[in-house]
Amino acid sequence: MSEIETLQDWLRAAYAGEESGCPPPEAFLEAETQSPEERRKLEEHAGRCPACAAERDLARLFDHPEAAALPAGDVDFVVSRLKETSPVRPPAGHVVAFPGPKAAPVRPVRQDRQDRTQFWKIAAALLLVLGGGLLFQLSRPGAPPLPPPVTAGPVRGGEIETLSPAGDVTAIPSELRWTPREGTRLYRVRLVAVDDTVLWEGTVPAPPARLPDGVIAKLHRAVAYTWSVEALDASGARIASSEAVRFRARPEGKQGT
Amino acid sequence: MDLDRLSDEELIERARREATRADACLAELYRRYYPKVAAWCLRISGDRQEAADLAQEVFLRVHERLGTFRGASRFSTWLYTVTRSVAINRGMAARRREADPLDAEGAPEPVEPSPGADELAEKGQILSAFREAMERDLEPLEAKVLYLHYVDGLPLAGITSLLHLENKSGAKAYIVSGGRKLKRRFGRWLARQSAGGAAR
Numbered sequence A: 001m002s003e004i005e006t007l008q009d010w011l012r013a014a015y016a017g018e019e020s021g022c023p024p025p026e027a028f029l030e031a032e033t034q035s036p037e038e039r040r041k042l043e044e045h046a047g048r049c050p051a052c053a054a055e056r057d058l059a060r061l062f063d064h065p066e067a068a069a070l071p072a073g074d075v076d077f078v079v080s081r082l083k084e085t086s087p088v089r090p091p092a093g094h095v096v097a098f099p100g101p102k103a104a105p106v107r108p109v110r111q112d113r114q115d116r117t118q119f120w121k122i123a124a125a126l127l128l129v130l131g132g133g134l135l136f137q138l139s140r141p142g143a144p145p146l147p148p149p150v151t152a153g154p155v156r157g158g159e160i161e162t163l164s165p166a167g168d169v170t171a172i173p174s175e176l177r178w179t180p181r182e183g184t185r186l187y188r189v190r191l192v193a194v195d196d197t198v199l200w201e202g203t204v205p206a207p208p209a210r211l212p213d214g215v216i217a218k219l220h221r222a223v224a225y226t227w228s229v230e231a232l233d234a235s236g237a238r239i240a241s242s243e244a245v246r247f248r249a250r251p252e253g254k255q256g257t
Numbered sequence B: 001m002d003l004d005r006l007s008d009e010e011l012i013e014r015a016r017r018e019a020t021r022a023d024a025c026l027a028e029l030y031r032r033y034y035p036k037v038a039a040w041c042l043r044i045s046g047d048r049q050e051a052a053d054l055a056q057e058v059f060l061r062v063h064e065r066l067g068t069f070r071g072a073s074r075f076s077t078w079l080y081t082v083t084r085s086v087a088i089n090r091g092m093a094a095r096r097r098e099a100d101p102l103d104a105e106g107a108p109e110p111v112e113p114s115p116g117a118d119e120l121a122e123k124g125q126i127l128s129a130f131r132e133a134m135e136r137d138l139e140p141l142e143a144k145v146l147y148l149h150y151v152d153g154l155p156l157a158g159i160t161s162l163l164h165l166e167n168k169s170g171a172k173a174y175i176v177s178g179g180r181k182l183k184r185r186f187g188r189w190l191a192r193q194s195a196g197g198a199a200r
Helices: A003-015 A025-029 A036-048 A050-063 A072-083 A109-139 A213-218 B008-017 B019-045 B048-068 B075-097 B123-137 B140-150 B156-162 B171-196
Strands: A162-164 A167-169 A175-178 A186-193 A198-204 A224-232 A238-241 A245-249
Touching (some): A003 B123, A003 B171, A025 A036, A025 A050, A036 A050, A050 B075, A050 B156, A072 B019, A072 B048, A175 A224, B008 B019, B008 B075, B019 B075, B123 B171, B140 B156, B140 B171
Parallel strands (some): A167 A245
Antiparallel strands (some): A162 A175, A186 A224, A224 A238
16 A cells, blocks of 8 residues: 555545544535534534535535636536436436437428438439549559548557547447457456446457447436456456546537537 | 426425426426536536536436435535535546656655554544644645545645635645645654555
8 A cells, every 4th residue: 555545544534434523514505404503613613624624615615606706608518518418317216217308309201201312312423423533543553552541549648559439429339449469368348437436347358348238228428438448467467557538429419529 | 387486305396296297397406506516516627528527427326316315405415415426436536547746755754753553553543643633733725635635536626726726836735745744744654554554
C-alpha cells in the first residue's frame, strides 16, 4: 500500500466512518426541518471540522445553484444533454418508464414505398458514377494505389491500443476492439458506467470482445460509458493495460459529432 | 390538474398511483432539478463534458432507485444523496487512474517523534490523533481540500472551482502543503503502515 493510499484510508476512517461523530452530509440541506438548537450545533461542528465544512459547501452549492455563478451556456449544455436522454432503464419492480422523447410517428406504407423507389434511383446513379470513376483510374498508367479504408483512428496513450468504440459513436456497440499484443494469453475487459459501476467484465483469448446481449440491452443512447482492457500472461499476471476509453452513442437522429 | 402545482412528493405519489400519468409526473419532477444537478456537477467537475456525463448518470440512478424513496426526507435531499454518491464514485474511479500530486513528494524526515505503534495501538487513538492534526496543524483550507480530494474524490479542477481558489496551481498547492504537514507529523508511522498495511 502506498503512503497516499494509507493517508486516504486514514482520512476516510477519520471523517467518513461511523465513529467520526460527523453528521450525514445531507444534514446541511435539512435546515428547514431542524430546530434552532440543532442548526446551531451543526454550524458549530462545521466550524471546527474540515470535513463537515467541505460537505456544507457542497450541500449549499446544491441548494443555491445560482451561487455557483456559472456561465449560462455551460448549464444549458448539460441540461440539453439531460433532455435528450432516450429510453432509460426502467427501475426494478417499478412499472414507470423513464420519460424520454416520444417515439417517431409511424409513416404510411405508401410514402415508405415512394421513398424506397427514390432511394434505389439515387443508389443506381451513384453506382454508375463510382464505377465510371474507378474504370478511369485503373485505365491510367501508374495510377496511385487506393488509400486504406478510413477508420475512427486508434486511441493512443495506454500500453494496449484501443480501437473502438471511442468518443461519440452512431450506434450502441456490440463489441469492443483493440490491437492484439504479443505474449498475451487472455485479455480481461471491463465496461463501466460513469460512476465506475461495472456493467460487464469478461475474459477473451483475442479481440474483439463481444458484449452479451443482456449487456447491450442495458446500454442507452446519449449516456456515456467507459471501457478498458488488460493483457494477462499464462500465469494470470497483468502484463499491459489500455487507458480507459469513453464512448457514447449519439441520440437517435443526431448524426453530427 | 396542472402538474407544476404539485409538490415533488405529490408527483411521485401520483406517478405510483396512476400508471397512465406516471411519465408526465416524472418528467415534471426531473425537469425541476435539471438545472440544479447540472450546476452542481459543473462546479465540482470543472468540465462541461464531465458534468454532462455525471448528471446523466445521476438521473439514471435516480430513476432506478425511485422505487426505494419512502418520503423519509424531502425528495431534493434524497436526490442530493444520490448525486453526491455518483459523483464520489466517479471521482474515486478517476483518481485511481491519475497521477497523484503527492506522488512527486518524497516522504520527509519527521521533525517530531511520530506516534509509536505501542502508543497508538488502538484505531480510535490513531484516528483521534489524525483528526487533531488535520484540525490544528493544517490551515482550514488545506484540510478541506485534502478531504474533498481524497475522501469525496473531487478532481483538482473541481475543487479549485468550488472553493474559488485564485492561486496559480489552485487546489494542487493546498494538497501538497497539507500533505507535507501530515507526512512530517506522521512520517515514520505512515511509512510503517504503508509497508505492512497494519492499520486495518
